Amino acid sequence: MKVLKFLIIAAIAILAGIFGYGYSLPKDVSITRSIVINAPSESIHPLVNSFQAWRNWAPWNTEKDPTLKYTYEGSEEGVGSKQIWKGKDGEGNMVITKSDPKTGIEYDITMMEKKEAGSIVYEKEGEGTKVTWTFNSTDMGAINRIFVNMFKGQLEGYFDEGLEDLKSYVETGEKKSDKEENAKVPEGEQK
Helix, strand or coil, X not given: CHHHHHHHHHHHHHHHHHHHHHHHCCCCEEEEEEEEECCCXXXXXXXXXXXXXXXXXXXXXXXXXXXXXXXXXCCCCCCCCEEEEEECCEEEEEEEEEEECCCEEEEEEEECCEEEEEEEEEEEECCEEEEEEEEEECCCCHHHHXXXXXXXXXXXXXXXXXXXXXXXXXXXXXXXXXXHHHHHCCCCCCC
């Protein structure tokens, strides 16, 4: 009986510690990454404004998750365009809520039954365009705070990879990650 009482008290203490730690983390998290692309925003926008075009540069793809399936609803591009996905790591959807070829897009993203917001914004920089990709998660509970903070660095890496591939695709017509993969394959054995 004493052992059972001890185990119950220990379990409660561990759970209190986990929730206490979670609630000590910020309830709002923002991930922002940027890159300069040597092209005007009007050349970038068609690849950002259509979720079907994201296949050309977005970091989440069937190479990373062979079970990943995408479906699309609404308009093919612009406001109302919707992407729905399901894969081994979960499911969700994104909907473009604002679109302008000079300034970028805003979108709502729903994962784990929680609606968040994101944007891809263009700013003229020299002869090119600075593209800034942002994800905002607000008012998170304790478990989500722990989860997002544990994987924030990985998410930043995905955003960087996606922006590098967007830059490469706009400037050369080929994803940077494809070029690097092909560079590793001996000549005559290109995929």
